[in-house]
Amino acid sequence: MIKKFLVSILVIAGFLSCQVQAADAFKEGVNYKVIAQTATPHKEIREFFSFWCGHCYSLQPMFNQIEKRFENEATFERNPINLMGGNMGVESQKALAVAQLLKIDDLYVETLFKQMHVDGNIPSSHDDFVRLFESLGVPAQTFESDYNSFPVLGKVSTWDKLTDDYKLDAVPEVVINGKYLTIMESVDTQGEFIDLIAYLLTLN
Template sequence: MKLTKNILMALFVGACTLSGAVSAESGSFVAGEHYQIISPKESEEPIVEEFFNYACGACYSMEKVISEIKNENPTVKFKIIPLELRPSWKVYVKAYYIGEKLGVLDKSHEKIFRRIHVEKRHFKNDDDLKDFFVSLGVDAKAYDDVAKSYWLNTQLRLSKQYAMNAKVIGTPTLIVNKRYKLDNKKLGSGERIKQAVKELSGSNNIVKVTEQPKQ
């Protein structure tokens, strides 16, 4: 009888150990450590927002992870928000919105990243930026209409305002479902970032851990 109890206890301990291993493997993310809760409630539809800037080296390195997040989560909406963290970055915020408005983002996005981080050629001024878009086949007048528009100035203002409200102070920053702001450094790797996006967006049906950190 005693032997049977010992065997049952060993099986129980083994099962608990295996369960813990599976749980750790599936990924568990904690508020206050791996992400911050920035809103009392999340969006109705799953969405990932990336705050970035073309001049940001870490953003360029993150591009592969971002591409994989998009491909692996087809039901999740993805939105990019260019952010001006310093005066010299403003031209790159313009570059994103101008490319988006003129419908050439599929060409301009990758080429701008490559120009800055591979070719080491930064945009000197607005004229330099205009020459770049014209080289992509954009009509010069169409470029001027967007570059000098009220719409562009509004986008610049709104991106700053939204970043301030979300307490975004660095790039790249990912916010999931308008509620969960990821801490890339604490997550530690692209794979962990992708798993956190899946878990917090609900795209892999894992229950979110939203407990606030203890004070």
């Protein structure tokens, strides 16, 4: 379930590419796949990931750069999947939805990834997430009241539906405008991946 691709894309090379390659530089079936008939009504970059995925953790600096690079052109959406981590994978999804409601999702993502992949502290119960949020300044009562709220359950349902609709069974994956699945193995550098995203954002 962990998607493997060229190690070179994991290297943060510094400056992001600001120039979009010519349209004929990227080919359907080579650099991207069409996975839906219609695009989203707004430009969107959606990152499918799991907190249990080591590659996803390694790529977070790049995805943070991508979010900043396109902040005035497209929305950047995190889409955690439920394919890894068992029940704790679902817990991590719901906790992210709570963090988004509380507008601390960047902090939550950074903290949980570090806890798991640097500190080796893997959540094994619901209470572990309660304590994590308490460490972020969120009282247990606040977390619990939001945890099973309709907005949280609806968000998780949407994430799961998109994962199923796009027939994704590996992470990380990036879908542009709800229609184009990037083939991350087809590029060698971060700059090329940025250019691919920029190109796909121009398509209908």
